[in-house]
Amino acid sequence: MQIPSAIVTLVLGMLLVLGGLWIGQNINLLPVDASTNAPIYDELFRVLFSIGTILFLGIVGLIIFSLVRFRRRPGQLGDGLALEGNLPLEVFWTAVPAIVVLFVGLFSYDIYERMGGMAPLSHGDHGGAMPAEQRIWGGIGSSEISTTSSTSLLQPLPVEVTAMQFAFLFHYPDGDIMSGELHVQAGRPVSLRMEAKDVIHAFWVPEFRLKQEVIPGQPTVLDFTPTRPGRYPIVCAELCGPYHGGMRSTVVVDSADDFNAWIQANRKPPVQEA
Amino acid sequence: MTLTVPQQSPPAPQSLQPTGWLRYLSFSVDHKVIGLQYLVCGFAFYLIGGALAGAIRTELVSPISDFMPRDVYNQVLTLHGTVMIFLWIVPVVNGAFGNYLIPFYVGARDMAFPRLNAVAFWLIPPAGLLLISSYFITGAAQSGWTAYPPLSLTTPASGQIIWILSVLLLGGSSIFGGINFIATILKLRRPGLKLMQLPMYCWAMLGTSILVVLSTPVLAGTLIMLSFDIVAHTGFFNPGLGGNVVVYQHLFWFYSHPAVYIMVLPAFGLVSEILPIHCRKPLFGYTTMVYSIMAIVVLGLVVWAHHMFTSGTPPWMRLFFTIATAFIAVPTGIKFFNWLATLWGGKISLNSAVLFSCGFIVNFVLGGITGVALAQVPFDVHVHDTYFVVAHFHYIVYGGSVFVIFASIYHWYPKVTGRLMNEHLGRFHFLLTFVGFNLCFAPQHWLGLNGMPRRVAEYDPQFQLINQFSSVGALLMAISTLPFLWNVIASALQGEIAGDNPWNALTPEWLTSSPPPVENWKGEAPLVTNPYAYGTPENEIDLNSVSGSDLWRNGQ
Ligand SMILES: [Cu+2]
Ligand SMILES: [Cu+2]
Numbered sequence: 001m002q003i004p005s006a007i008v009t010l011v012l013g014m015l016l017v018l019g020g021l022w023i024g025q026n027i028n029l030l031p032v033d034a035s036t037n038a039p040i041y042d043e044l045f046r047v048l049f050s051i052g053t054i055l056f057l058g059i060v061g062l063i064i065f066s067l068v069r070f071r072r073r074p075g076q077l078g079d080g081l082a083l084e085g086n087l088p089l090e091v092f093w094t095a096v097p098a099i100v101v102l103f104v105g106l107f108s109y110d111i112y113e114r115m116g117g118m119a120p121l122s123h124g125d126h127g128g129a130m131p132a133e134q135r136i137w138g139g140i141g142s143s144e145i146s147t148t149s150s151t152s153l154l155q156p157l158p159v160e161v162t163a164m165q166f167a168f169l170f171h172y173p174d175g176d177i178m179s180g181e182l183h184v185q186a187g188r189p190v191s192l193r194m195e196a197k198d199v200i201h202a203f204w205v206p207e208f209r210l211k212q213e214v215i216p217g218q219p220t221v222l223d224f225t226p227t228r229p230g231r232y233p234i235v236c237a238e239l240c241g242p243y244h245g246g247m248r249s250t251v252v253v254d255s256a257d258d259f260n261a262w263i264q265a266n267r268k269p270p271v272q273e274a
Numbered sequence: 275m276t277l278t279v280p281q282q283s284p285p286a287p288q289s290l291q292p293t294g295w296l297r298y299l300s301f302s303v304d305h306k307v308i309g310l311q312y313l314v315c316g317f318a319f320y321l322i323g324g325a326l327a328g329a330i331r332t333e334l335v336s337p338i339s340d341f342m343p344r345d346v347y348n349q350v351l352t353l354h355g356t357v358m359i360f361l362w363i364v365p366v367v368n369g370a371f372g373n374y375l376i377p378f379y380v381g382a383r384d385m386a387f388p389r390l391n392a393v394a395f396w397l398i399p400p401a402g403l404l405l406i407s408s409y410f411i412t413g414a415a416q417s418g419w420t421a422y423p424p425l426s427l428t429t430p431a432s433g434q435i436i437w438i439l440s441v442l443l444l445g446g447s448s449i450f451g452g453i454n455f456i457a458t459i460l461k462l463r464r465p466g467l468k469l470m471q472l473p474m475y476c477w478a479m480l481g482t483s484i485l486v487v488l489s490t491p492v493l494a495g496t497l498i499m500l501s502f503d504i505v506a507h508t509g510f511f512n513p514g515l516g517g518n519v520v521v522y523q524h525l526f527w528f529y530s531h532p533a534v535y536i537m538v539l540p541a542f543g544l545v546s547e548i549l550p551i552h553c554r555k556p557l558f559g560y561t562t563m564v565y566s567i568m569a570i571v572v573l574g575l576v577v578w579a580h581h582m583f584t585s586g587t588p589p590w591m592r593l594f595f596t597i598a599t600a601f602i603a604v605p606t607g608i609k610f611f612n613w614l615a616t617l618w619g620g621k622i623s624l625n626s627a628v629l630f631s632c633g634f635i636v637n638f639v640l641g642g643i644t645g646v647a648l649a650q651v652p653f654d655v656h657v658h659d660t661y662f663v664v665a666h667f668h669y670i671v672y673g674g675s676v677f678v679i680f681a682s683i684y685h686w687y688p689k690v691t692g693r694l695m696n697e698h699l700g701r702f703h704f705l706l707t708f709v710g711f712n713l714c715f716a717p718q719h720w721l722g723l724n725g726m727p728r729r730v731a732e733y734d735p736q737f738q739l740i741n742q743f744s745s746v747g748a749l750l751m752a753i754s755t756l757p758f759l760w761n762v763i764a765s766a767l768q769g770e771i772a773g774d775n776p777w778n779a780l781t782p783e784w785l786t787s788s789p790p791p792v793e794n795w796k797g798e799a800p801l802v803t804n805p806y807a808y809g810t811p812e813n814e815i816d817l818n819s820v821s822g823s824d825l826w827r828n829g830q
Binding site: 029030031040041044045048052055056059060062063066067070071072076078079080081082083084085086089090093094097098101104105108109111112115198199200202204206209210211212213215216217218233235236237238239240241242243244245246 | 339343344345347348416417418422424425428429513514517518519520553554555556557558559560561562584585592593596597600601603604607608610611612614615617618619620621622623624628632635636639640643644646647650651652653655656658659660719720723724725727728729730731732733734806808809810811
């Protein structure tokens with residue numbers, strides 16, 4: 001009686017873990033990835049999804065099993081077992097989640113660092129010397145993503161983003177281009193410096209897995225490197241007024257040639273080519 | 275000092291109190307009347323908040339804004355959030371069940387401050403009516419229940435000011451309630467009753483009330499500053515006048531994260547009361563349950579900035595709040611494993627109260643898992659302010675707290691009315707609610723991951739089908755209210771007579787008549803030192819009723 005139940009438990013546990021891992025690795029809930037940090041994000045997502053699936057299915061399984069196995073049958077009287085607690089068991093289910101949470105925390109810290117989140121922001125020191133208006137806040141900072149060596153050879157493309165009710169405006173300092181769409185070059189880092197004119201907005205590109213609030217009075221920065229040519233939505237993610245749902249734009253990730261052609265076609269004063 | 279307590283309750287006000295159903299409309303100081311006032315009033319606002327949710331889900335059936343004007347949509351979502359949080363869940367899990375049960379649990383005849391108690395309740399209906407009427411008079415607030423400046427400074431001022439007034443009144447009510455619970459639990463305990471002998475709901479309410487008293491004043495101060503910015507054109511949060519909008523977010527979330535625990539900790543307590551009775555087993559791990567509540571209270575105060583990972587927060591702050599937030603999963607996990615252990619080996623009656631409690635466990639575990647994921651900065655940066663978050667917090671506050679409210683109503687209904695609710699209708703109610711809830715909110719995880727932000731009236735057409743699933747789920751949830759309402763009303767008139775203690779429970783509220791008399795007990799309050807003394811001792815197990823593996827587990 002004892003050995004079979006132990007084996008059954010063990011087999012069920014292994015099936016649960018394998019099933020959870022399989023689900024986490026094979027069921028894709030995310031849109032295409034189009035920036036260097038999107039695959040890193042997806043790696044974190046798959047780990048969290050696997051752990052979450054194992055935990056959730058395990059607990060739901062336990063509940064259903066308990067409700068079926070320990071249900072009161074008709075005509076049955078009397079109480080259950082007078083178990084008031086079990087210290088080793090309590091220690092076990094305190095320690096295991098603590099270890100899992102610690103592992104997840106360290107892993108996501110590592111992910112965050114690879115995304116460039118822990119890099120010091122340009123002028124972003126939180127010393128009290130500078131007045132608030134000049135501080136650069138938040139965002140995924142100036143990242144040194146070295147996954148592809150070719151990207152680091154290219155100069156980051158600076159773009160000034162202005163968010164207002166209910167549109168994004170993109171200004172390219174090189175060439176003094178104003179645009180309602182964000183044009184970037186695949187493989188070349190982009191550095192957005194964002195400011196809002198009226199209320200808080202948020203710049204979100206789901207395919208880049210990146211979001212940063214655009215805050216009036218406090219410039220924020222967002223650095224990323226697009227990878228996959230295509231057109232992706234830019235979505236305002238912070239409630240900003242009646243037309244919040246319509247506050248959308250497009251980021252166009254071009255090949256190098258297309259991007260240069262676009263720059264040439266739109267730049268205002270004729271400047272010689274670099 | 276403690277011995278004089280029973281004599282302290284003055285008999286004089288009682289004689290002035292109306293009797294019969296009229297007392298429910300009066301300034302009654304009876305904790306049971308006040309508890310029911312909270313419950314019925316809260317439920318009325320739940321229906322209003324639900325109708326608002328229905329309007330939101332109707333708008334989202336199609337990807338274009340076609341059901342109501344865009345500014346009305348923002349008013350509706352602001353009212354929905356505010357009503358559901360401040361007028362339904364917080365007053366019901368704290369005020370309703372707290373007032374009804376806590377005096378019983380500590381062996382007192384009423385709350386410590388009965389008049390303050392009545393004042394706390396009677397702040398709620400005017401505040402709620404003020405809030406709702408703002409929609410008809412001036413137009414309601416449009417900046418969401420978070421009221422972030424500068425949006426809240428630039429949307430029409432009258433609606434925003436009424437919103438602030440109403441939330442201040444509700445916050446005041448909540449603080450009065452919190453003070454009362456702390457005083458009652460710590461000072462009105464029957465002589466001989468030790469803290470570690472109290473039913474778990476007392477601990478949950480003690481922890482919750484500490485959070486209420488520490489954090490709600492911060493919200494009040496913040497909203498007063500916000501109202502100065504609107505009315506007197508001060509510049510606390512107005513960037514045009516040198517103010518700082520991120521400071522508002524810090525202050526707001528310093529209250530509003532603990533507010534989550536103000537909504538779920540009492541629910542944890544209620545489940546801890548319901549499960550042992552219907553499983554006929556002691557609550558597993560009483561001591562660790564108490565410590566985990568206190569750990570949640572302490573950690574809950576230092577995690578607020580996880581709502582601000584995409585706004586202006588420096589990297590070190592993001593790291594700290596990630597770790598603090600993720601660690602709340604540990605004490606929370608302890609509670610869930612203890613409930614599972616309470617179920618294990620029991621003789622579980624599969625009635626509506628147990629089904630809703632188990633539905634709560636399933637939903638909350640999912641909400642907790644997505645919560646730990648959201649605590650990770652890189653994860654949050656993608657899904658912050660999207661439908662993923664909407665799904666997450668509805669799993670916590672609806673799948674969690676509201677499921678527990680229904681479980682509690684099925685469980686304590688015979689105490690209040692002396693009659694049982696109809697079990698068939700109750701299980702049907704559970705089935706509809708559980709299916710409708712999961713159909714409504716589970717798909718929203720996918721919506722958020724794939725690019726649908728929250729609080730929008732119009733969205734990318736590729737999301738239409740999934741949104742329609744979600745709206746069908748919302749419709750099922752709305753329909754599920756009907757069998758419940760019918761059950762509550764019909765059972766009150768012709769339900770099966772329950773007797774004083776239909777569940778054979780040991781907690782003190784069941785050791786008196788149903789419904790209980792004024793001042794709770796005819797004679798002296800019973801001294802219940804082990805409210806969970808269910809179960810057959812291991813050596814007395816009837817060999818015919820257990821399986822071999824039960825014996826084997828016992829032998830350890
Ligand atoms: Cu916007
Ligand atoms: Cu929070």
